[in-house]
Amino acid sequence: MIHFIGIKGSGMASLACILKDMGEEVTGSDIEKFIFTETKLKEHQIPFFAFSKENIKDNMTVIIGNSFDDSHEEVQAAKANPTVTTYRYVEYLGKLVDEYHSICVAGTHGKTTTTGMLAHVFEQVQPTGYLIGDGTGYMPKDAKTFILESCEYMRNFLNYHPDYAIILNVELDHVDYYKDMDDYVLAFEQFSQNIKKGLAIFGDEASSRNLKVDVNHMYYGLHEDNDVYAKDVVEDADGVSFTCMVNGEHFHDFKLPFYGVHLLYNALGVISIGVMNGLDGDTLEKGLQSFAGVDRRFIVEEVNDNVYIDDYAHHPTAIKMTIDAAKQKYPDKKIVAIFQPDRYSRIEYFLDDFSDAFKKADAIYLCPFPENAKREEGITVTNESFLAHVKQAKACDMSEDAIRELDAHKPAVYVFMSSKDIYKFKDRLKSFQNV
Known part of the structure; x- marks a missing residue:
């Protein structure tokens, strides 16, 4: 049995759903106040309880949410029991990443939406699992690819070693942890060192464009100096249309029901990863057009x-x-x-x-x-x-x-x-x- 301490956290709920899909017996605990992630847990028939040290049973695997330190009663009970194996959330997730063809989505803004976009596109072509920061987690038993939202807070994303990744943007955040912009940039550069095959980077802003990266990478954006860029962009009440260029050549004309330039940027990041993985323009457009969004994002x-x-x-x-x-x-x-x-x-x-x-x-x-x-x-x-x-x-x-x-x-x-x-x-x- 796998027990989650703080199961209503968005990432924790997503991971709990994934493990249930994989055939594991899953339980969890959290505060009694309603949190929107409960809906996904109930859909997966995952039981959860109020915090109590009595929730910890012999021979459990216990996954501890990032917000809970060793003073928490359940954490204490889990660590005091020699038959219980404990993991921090990011540790367990890092272990899971290594078992699949994996793609991480990182950046200050847009991670949840872009992870959802990317997962929806890849589902069109192969069995795909995903962990999204709106509490959604899914892992078909025949999954080949795993796509996950990867948060930079506390340098948590350094626990992951994916095949591919997107860096959507690098704009200082989490100022309660990061000392300054240099420290924040360093974290993303350290993350890039974990990537095995390829990285898509937003190229229209200096903070992301100037990252020092060694892995094979492509820049994307609206400027013509990017490897993947959109031109002839038209935004109106119906969405956005544009011509996508890849390495200086016409790739595909897209018409998407997206509003706001940030969603255009996100789509270009998805297209870049798609290009790296051999997806054609028709497949990418079909997947992006039918993407319905994620919880709590517009x-x-x-x-x-x-x-x-x-x-x-x-x-x-x-x-x-x-x-x-x-x-x-x-x-x-x-x-x-x-x-x-x-x-x-x-x-x-x-x-x-x-x-x-x-x-x-x-x-x-x-x-x-x-x-x-x-x-x-x-x-x-x-x-x-x-x-x-x-x-x-x-x-x-x-x-x-x-x-x-x-x-x-x-x-x-x-x-x-x-x-x-x-x-x-x-x-x-x-x-x-x-x-």
Whole structure:
């Protein structure tokens, strides 16, 4: 039996589903509060319980989530039992990567969506397993390829040694761990040393273009100095179309139902990996066209005259891209941005960037930090100082009065953004407006 400590974590839930698909008996434990990853666990009929040292049984393999140290009661019970084998999440995942033709998706932004895109494309041509950061994990018994989201936090992705990888972008994040941009860049260069066969790198930004890499690699983007690039790009309310060039020659003309330049970049990364693996343009276009998206990444609901968008965006660059995508898809509608921060350190470090990120929204509402948000040492930002710094923003306490204030903007596109459970607030507004 394999037991997960912190099974509702997005990566942990994905891995639990994969192991269940592989025929393992899987259980888990976590807090009792609802988290969206529960849906996937229940679909896989994986039982999970409240934390208790009694969950640890003899002869278990125990996988420990990244957030749990040796002071946790279940971790202590697992390590004290000589019949129990323990792994950290990234250790176990690294072991699994070595068993397949593997492709990692890394970068500051866009990992979850691009992993989903890439997995969907490869499923068109061969049995493919995948681990996506929205809690989705799948591994057919005859899988040949394994595609996984690979996070740079705490240098976790250095546990993986894939055949291929994509580096989507390199923009400083996780400032509670990384000392500075040089340290962040170094982590990606160290990751590149683990790649066995080929690497696709976003080539339009200096931070990723200038990475020191030795493995065979291709650059992709919109500039003509890339190995793979898009030209004659047209973005409209139907999506995006472009001509794709590979090594200076016409490869394929694409028409995709994607909104926002970030999804175009992601698609070019997928195309680059596809080229490295011998996929043709028709196969790539068919796979990309039928990609339906992933949970909590630009999930759109249209009800009457209102639109509700749920997105995981929590970094200023991702927020800007999400708002841009909403404006592309709904050019004639009012954009109301609702954001809940997650880490105090991220908000303080990028305070000016957050102010710029919301500029294209017609109305901005900032929700308070969640009660369990960790205030790192030396960080002074508060709800009030954050609100004061984002011009034209209003406070939103998620109360019934706040719901009524948001309702006054209808008809509108309501863009809810956070790595936290802001989707619950979205559902309350939607229910209020459509009773």
